Amino acid sequence: MKKIIVLLLFFITTVTKSQNELGSWNIINVNMKIDSKINVFTEAQLRSLSFYNQFHYYEFKAGVSYKINPNFSVTSGIGSYNTYSEGGDFELPMKNKEIRSWFQINMKNPLQFITFEHRYRAEQRFTSNGYRNRFRYRIGATMPLNGKKIVPKSFYLSVWDELFFTDKEPYFERNRLFVGGGYEFNKKIAFQMGYIYQFDYKINDESGRDFLNIALLYNFDLTKKEEKEFTPATTD
Template sequence: MNNTYNCLLLFLFTTVLFSQENLGSWNILNVNLKINSKWNAFTEAQLRSLSFYDEFHYYEIKAGATYKFSKDFTATSGFGSYNTYSEGGSFKNPIQNKEIRTWLQINLKNPLRFFTLEHRYRAEQRFTSNGYRNRFRYRLGATIPVNKKIIEPKTFYFSVWNELFFTNGEPFFERNRLFLGCGYEVNKNVAIQTGYIYQFDYKINDETGRNFLNIALLYNFDLSKQEEKEFIPTTSD
């Protein structure tokens, strides 16, 4: 167990070491509520900065519901408020964008021998300060338990995913977001996750990349009294 823990710490230290330049922070609090065998509700809050816990420029809060068609196929609908401020300080005015967003999403899981692959497809409707926009996202991810065969209480795990963002207007490709991280499921209700996010934004006249240290606290509450053997921690963004 100690060797596993040390390996996870070494992984996190390495990702931070190689991304110190302009390293920002990306903080997530996610609460998931299992109502019954078919329905889940969730809420999530995020706070981001462009420097290491300095120059906070973005926050969001959202909520939604998920319907489970089968063990490996779900559909989600959600809405939220997203707010981006100018760079150079913490929530420095003028605000760059205030946005109300709704979305529809489907998730497909492929349980394999040692890990689970997840395909996430999302269509977003974005009501922004600069007008209405559509956006389409695809994320491919894997969650890999380390010290147990499945993710259950007292399990360390690796998490990796990559997400592509598209629009229905030129230049069509908008963003790429990569996550490399690890986590620990403390008990059936709580998991802690951390890692490295690289976000690349494509613009016609400018191409920008950002590095973030991600820390997430994930709560899972089951009201159904039908506890599943495996709870795979995940965020809603």
């Protein structure tokens, strides 16, 4: 029954649309635990404005996270972000070519059946249209469906909303909402799928769209110690 509920949620949130065409938002995320405090990660994304057609965006990024305590960590990263014109696959001219670095703080609030997360990020954006600062706040919640924790062979729900701001007018740039869920195969691999709604306000580096989001998440423990829990999450 729970599997059916999850599939219905995916179906409702990704195909019941009346105005915009559904794009695709694809992610591969690899997280490597170096020791009890330090994690290294890398992530690649590929997006299209139509359903696996009109690919217009890709990014690669990597970084390191330091866990101060189980519910508080800091992260720093850098990446390449590339946006093309609309109308075809990687249509020229490019709208934006960017190198971006960032620093962020993550705070978790685990309850009995649900974990809330707050993420605060400051970005330094070196774009083809000039330098820009950006500030992001994301609040999210993750809940297992067939147990009290996300463990191997667990289904889970995930919801988050993120606000984007800058230090120049217009100060509010974007709102991004995700609704979906996933399945953790084991303590190394998880699959996640859901719906992303992105609303842009007077910015020109990417058009606002509705997306089907699919992510493969890999988690590797290089310390060769058994992880107590693997909570699936993407970097961006």
